[in-house]
Structure formats: structure tokens, C-alpha cells
Amino acid sequence: MKTSRTDNVPRGNRLQQLVDDITNTQKDISTISDSMDKSTVQTLQSLQTFLAAAGATSLDQIIVKMKQEMTPDQQQSYDDMIAFNAKFGDVTDTTLQVSSIVFAVACVYKISFNMTAFYKVVGLTRVLRTYARSIKVLVTEGYDVGIEMLKTTRQAAQAVIGEFYHKEFADSSNFTKALGVAAEVSEGLMVMGLGIDAFILVLQAIEGAEQKTKLIDAIHQTQVIRLSMNVLYQQAEAIQANIDGLQLFATELAKHGSITDPFAGGDVAGQIAAQQKDVSLLQTEQTLEGGDANRNSYRDDDLSTNDVVSKAITDVNIQNTVVPAGTYYIVNAQTGTQWDLTASQTTPGFHNTGxxxxxxxxxxxxxxxxxxxxxxxxxxxxxxxxSRSVLPQFKTLQGAKFEDDWTISAGTQDGIFYITTTATGDDTLTGRVLDLSGGNAADYNPV
Incomplete structure (x- = not known):
């Protein structure tokens, strides 16, 4: 049997490079994660300074004091903010979520606080969020789609972090570098023609159990990256949720004349927003929020590690031995004639008629x-x-019976397969290969 399929799959000699590039990308993401952790530590240190200045030892003490000073309308605004934030209650690490509430509340009430440091945290998490989404697009849609989003995010990181982070966040240069390396790795894979969406196709070009194992591991590690980036995305999204809600809260307070909204007209905030707009970060965010042409959003992870790894293992087991289900011409590899069902239900080999x-x-x-x-x-x-024991018969399927099943296995060349009888309990018909004998009639011959 020969199928009319073109094999343009990169060969196995590129597999090791693919695995290496995935490993390098993991290291880059680990660097970014470490950077975020360090920023969190600095954030918590600032939090302790703020609490000490406010004469409090915990967030609860501040909240109790503030509630006593709120009007009913202000209380409602605050409750709305908390409800908005509760949407992200499943975030794995809630440290950032809690600390951002404290900082924003401090801003609203103009208690002694370093506004610039707070905006730096906000800026970093926004870039991280967009970067996480870009990675997810890269994994799900292929490098040719995700690479442009990565470039935009990289520019945003350079603009936002470059000006505001280097002095107080010593690890920011590592973060920027990690973004750059990730983009370069992605570009390299794209040039090689080895996007994430090509993983399964590469299986067709791989021989040997050792390489198959490496590929399964590569696919697994890629999914681990995706899931870890989803956690980063959730953390960043939680902060953004707090910011959005707290801005609304501050605006409501300003309407009642209690306090001036510190988010309005701030030079630092304005500069960050302008730079983000200049590098099209906002547009990239909107694209990621909107999803693809089928309106599939990239906000949420839709595949589990088990799903991907299971599919990979299945494809490894099957891809080199069978063809996908579908409609085919069955062609004699030697003569080029096709299996042709006549009105009399015989199957001579005949030239292609379509x-x-x-x-x-x-x-x-x-x-x-x-x-x-x-x-x-x-x-x-x-x-x-x-009665025609050496020829296949043609009949209406009467349930799933073993005599109606055929095993298809790979031949010695790409696109060539053997069609073999399954066990029937009759040794004369077990393990026989469908044979266009002389190119004229289908017959069985022992393997």
C-alpha cells in the first residue's frame, strides 16, 4: 500500500537541537521566575516599612481602621474591589496579591509610601503577564505567530524596566536578558522549521527508541513550561485585578471629596503608560485577550500535561506503523496500479480513474x-x-468482527505499508499480506 502524502518533515538529526533549545528556554523562564521572586521579597520589605510607618503590624489592623473612617458609599466601593479581587482566589501564590492591596490602599490614603517603587512592581507584573500570554501563544499557535508577540513584549521590558528598575531592582537586567534569550531561541527554532506544532510531525522522521524517549520528554517539558507560565500569568493577573479594582475604589473616594486620587496624573505612571503604548504592549495585550480567529482566548490553559504527553506517546507508538484514519487510494508499490472494486466485487489492479x-x-x-x-x-x-478463501470478500459490516479488521504496518520506505489479515482462528488466513498479484488481482501471500 502506498499513500499519496508528501514528507517534508525535518530529519532526526535536528531532534537534539530541538531538545537543547527547549532546555535553554526552561532556564530562561527559571531566570524570570527568580526575578519575580526577588521582586516579591523587595515588595514585602517595602510592605513592612509601610506598616511600621502606619503604626500597624498587619493588614487587618489597617483595614479595621480604614473601615471606621469610610462612608457607606466608600464602604460599597471597597467591597466591590474585594469582590473583584476574589475572582483570582485560586492563584497559587497569593503573596503578590495581598501585598498589592496594601500598597494601593496606602496610595489612596496618602500614608507614607514610596509611590515609584509601587509602580515599578505594577510595571514588572504587567510585562510578565503579557510575556506569559505570548509564551502560551507560542506554544499553542507555533513560533511564527508567537514570535512577534514576544518581540513586542521584549521591547516593553526594555522600555519599562530599563528606565525604572535598574537602580533599585538589581535583577532586572537578568529579566531583560532572559526575555531576549527566549526570543532568540524562538527565532532559531523558527528558522530551523521546528515550531511547537511540528513536534508530532518530527516523529515520522525518528527511528530508534532512544530518540523517541527524548522527544516524549521534550514535549512533556514544553507542556511543563506552559503550565509554569500559566502560574506566572495568574500571579500577574491577580496584581492587575487589584490595581483595576483599587483605581475604581480611589476614584469613588475622590468623588466624595475625601481624598485626591493618587493614580491620576502621576508622572511615573504617565511615563510608564506612554512607553508601553509606544512599544504596542497595549495592542499586544488586546490581541491576546481577544484570542485567535476562532475567538479562542489565550487567557486560560486548556491542556493538561497528561493530555499532551498521552497524545505524544500514542503518536510515537502509531505514527511509524500506521496511517491516520481517512480516505485513501490503495496503490501497488511495484506496478502503480490501484485497488479497484468492480461491479462483480472483484478487485483488479487498475490505473487511476479518480x-x-x-x-x-x-x-x-x-x-x-x-x-x-x-x-x-x-x-x-x-x-x-x-468459497473464495484466498481472496478478500466484500459485505455489509455485521458488527465489529475480527474478520473485518486489517492490520496496517510500515514498510521499508516512507509512504509504503503492508495490509495484513488479523487472526481469524484459521491459520491459512492469519498474518497474510494483501497482494496485487501480478498487478491484476488482490490475493494473499504468507508473510
């Missing part, structure tokens, strides 16, 4: 077994023992 009587529909019935149905007659090829 007719449905030469088209055969393969349906998966087992790990490597298929049923073979004529598109023309609607009958199934069967190797049930009968």
Missing part, C-alpha cells in the same frame, strides 16, 4: 487495526473464510 470505486475509507478499530470500506459500494473488505 472514481469512488478506487477510494477506500480506513477507520481505526484498534491500536494498529482498521476496517476498510469501499466509498463506492459501501461494503467492507473482509477476510472471512469462504
Amino acid at each position: 472514481g469512488d470505486n478506487q477510494k477506500w475509507m480506513l477507520t481505526v478499530t484498534g491500536a494498529t487495526s482498521f476496517s476498510i470500506k469501499s466509498k463506492s459500494g459501501g461494503v467492507y473488505a473482509s477476510h472471512v473464510q469462504g
Whole structure:
């Protein structure tokens, strides 16, 4: 059997490079994660300074004091903010979530606090959030789509971090560098023609259990990256949720004349917003929020590690031995003639006519077994023992029976396969290969 499929898959000699690049990307993301952790530590240190200046030892003490001073309208605004924040209660690490509330409340009430440091935290998490989304697009849509978003995010990191972070956040240069390395790795993979979406296709070019194991591990590690980036995204999203809600809260307070909204007209905030706009970060965020052409948003992770790894293992086991279910011409690899079902239900080899009587529909019935149905007659090829015991018979399928199943296995060349009878309990028909004998008639010969 020969299928009309073109093999443009990169060969196995690129596999090791693929695995290495994935490993390097993991290291980059680890650097970013470490950077975020360090920023969190600095944030918490600032939090302790703020609490001490306010004469409090905990957030609860400040909240109790503030509630006593709030009007009913202010209380409602505050409750709305808390409800908005509660949407992100499943975030793995809530440290950032809590600390951002404290800082924003401090800003609203103009208690002694370093506004510039707070905006730096906000700016970093916004870039991280967009970077996380870009990574997810890169993983789900391929490097050719995600790379442009990564470039935009990298520019945002350079603009926002470059001006505001270097003095107080010593690790910011590592963060910027990690973004750059990740983008370069992505570009390298794209040039090689090895996008994430090509992983499964590479299986067709791989021989040997050792390489298959490496590829499974590579796919698994890629999914681990995606899930870890989703956690980073959730953390950053939680902070942004706090900021959005607290801005609304501050605006409501300002309406009642209690206090001036510190978020309005701040030079630092304005500069950050302008730079983000200049590098199209806002546009990138909107694109990621909106999703693809099918309106599939990139906000949430939609695949588990088990899903991806299971599919990878299945494809490794099957890809080199069978063809996907579908409609095919069954062609004799030697003569080029096609399996042709005639009105008398014989199957001579015949030149290609394009007719449905030469088209055969393969349906998966087992790990490597298929049923073979004529598109023309609607009958199934069967190797049930009968008066024409050495030829396949064609009949209406009567339930899933072993005599209607055929095993398809890979030949010695790409696109060439053997169609073999499954066990029937009759040794004369077990393990026989479908053979266009002389290019004229289908027959069985022992393997």
C-alpha cells in the first residue's frame, strides 16, 4: 500500500537541537521566575516599612481602621474591589496579591509610601503577564505567530524596566536578558522549521527508541513550561485585578471629596503608560485577550500535561506503523496500479480513474487495526473464510468482527505499508499480506 502524502518533515538529526533549545528556554523562564521572586521579597520589605510607618503590624489592623473612617458609599466601593479581587482566589501564590492591596490602599490614603517603587512592581507584573500570554501563544499557535508577540513584549521590558528598575531592582537586567534569550531561541527554532506544532510531525522522521524517549520528554517539558507560565500569568493577573479594582475604589473616594486620587496624573505612571503604548504592549495585550480567529482566548490553559504527553506517546507508538484514519487510494508499490472494486466485487489492479470505486475509507478499530470500506459500494473488505478463501470478500459490516479488521504496518520506505489479515482462528488466513498479484488481482501471500 502506498499513500499519496508528501514528507517534508525535518530529519532526526535536528531532534537534539530541538531538545537543547527547549532546555535553554526552561532556564530562561527559571531566570524570570527568580526575578519575580526577588521582586516579591523587595515588595514585602517595602510592605513592612509601610506598616511600621502606619503604626500597624498587619493588614487587618489597617483595614479595621480604614473601615471606621469610610462612608457607606466608600464602604460599597471597597467591597466591590474585594469582590473583584476574589475572582483570582485560586492563584497559587497569593503573596503578590495581598501585598498589592496594601500598597494601593496606602496610595489612596496618602500614608507614607514610596509611590515609584509601587509602580515599578505594577510595571514588572504587567510585562510578565503579557510575556506569559505570548509564551502560551507560542506554544499553542507555533513560533511564527508567537514570535512577534514576544518581540513586542521584549521591547516593553526594555522600555519599562530599563528606565525604572535598574537602580533599585538589581535583577532586572537578568529579566531583560532572559526575555531576549527566549526570543532568540524562538527565532532559531523558527528558522530551523521546528515550531511547537511540528513536534508530532518530527516523529515520522525518528527511528530508534532512544530518540523517541527524548522527544516524549521534550514535549512533556514544553507542556511543563506552559503550565509554569500559566502560574506566572495568574500571579500577574491577580496584581492587575487589584490595581483595576483599587483605581475604581480611589476614584469613588475622590468623588466624595475625601481624598485626591493618587493614580491620576502621576508622572511615573504617565511615563510608564506612554512607553508601553509606544512599544504596542497595549495592542499586544488586546490581541491576546481577544484570542485567535476562532475567538479562542489565550487567557486560560486548556491542556493538561497528561493530555499532551498521552497524545505524544500514542503518536510515537502509531505514527511509524500506521496511517491516520481517512480516505485513501490503495496503490501497488511495484506496478502503480490501484485497488479497484468492480461491479462483480472483484478487485483488479487498475490505473487511476479518480472514481469512488478506487477510494477506500480506513477507520481505526484498534491500536494498529482498521476496517476498510469501499466509498463506492459501501461494503467492507473482509477476510472471512469462504468459497473464495484466498481472496478478500466484500459485505455489509455485521458488527465489529475480527474478520473485518486489517492490520496496517510500515514498510521499508516512507509512504509504503503492508495490509495484513488479523487472526481469524484459521491459520491459512492469519498474518497474510494483501497482494496485487501480478498487478491484476488482490490475493494473499504468507508473510
